[in-house]
Amino acid sequence: MIQMPNLSPSALFGMIRVTLLVLFGRRPAIGSFDASPRGLWQAIASSVIFTVIVTIYPALETSPELFISAIILQFIGIMLLVLVFDVLLRVIDRPAKFLPFAVPFLWIENLQQLLGGIIQSIVVISGDQSVMVLILLIAIWTCYWLWRIGRDIVGKGGWVAACFIALSFVIDVALLYMLQARLS
Secondary structure, rough: OOOOOOOOOOHHHHHHHHHHHHHHHOOOOOOOOOOOOOHHHHHHHHEEEEHHHHHHHHHOOOOHHHHHHHEEEEEEEEHHHHHHHHHHHHHHHHHHHHHHHHEEEEEEEHHHHHHHHHHHHHHHHHHHHHHHHHHHHHHHHHHHHHHHHHHHHOOOHHHHHHHHHHHHHHHHHHHHHHHHHHHH
């Protein structure tokens, strides 16, 4: 019997807390996340939920079409990323590392997305563009941890870890381009 992932607000806040503890070096990445299929689906579903949270206010300002497109593209992007990770880990002979690597990677990306979205909403509300520098700092901080997760869990070195981050970036940029092209 397949168990549904826990998507209650308390579970999501708990995973945000765990992710922050990992990013602050207070907990190890290994063993802090549910590295099971259920945990993977929780991370995937949470990504979509966070997309809803961070795009609902900007979408109200522009159009509902942006809102729906962002949610669909986020789901497509996260599924594509997971499939690419699975294939690459099989190619480099590390298939057993898929869940222990993918789940924390996705949670760090989820936190990056949530914090970035909150900052963007603050910019939209306040009109103060200088706050956007915080997104750069969050990106640097989370990318470092994504790299560490890749290096430490996959165990194939820093270049392979950097490739996982680059793939994630390429998928995100391609989907953002698709979203922009759809809106114009």
